Amino acid sequence: MVKLDFEKMGGLIPAIAQDAATGEVLMLAYINPEAWQKTLETGEVHYWSRSRQELWHKGGTSGHVQKVKAVYVDCDADAVVFKVEQVGGAACHTGMRSCFYRRVEGDRLVTEGQPVFDPKKVYGDK
Secondary structure (H helix, E strand, C coil): CCCCCCCCCCCCEEEEEEECCCCCEEEEEEECHHHHHHHHHHCECEEEECCCCEEEECCCCCCCCEEEEEEEECCCCCCEEEEEEEHHHCCCCCCCCCCCCEEEECCEEEECCCCCCCHHHHHCCC
16 A cells, blocks of 8 residues: 555545536545555445544445546655536535635625535435
């Protein structure tokens, strides 16, 4: 298995998910060694949830999994880019295609695009 440097940031490294077909940046999350191994084993991206402190199979609840098409490792081996096929069309838990759906305009954020799904129907009221 390819060795990544998980030591610099206390066991986690940033992982960018990018649409393999369009190049659109879908999300940024973190992986630990377990998430890295599960991703390589299954071909679907797994992350480490910092808020829940647990392994997270992206799309495990929503069905919007990320199928790995390619993986790129940076020069220091402490960050990765997953080029993915985003199943279901949405990467963000808010229902938006990308987590980066807000553009800075002066001193405010402007939402671009429309939700792909209703998060209340997928995740319930949280």
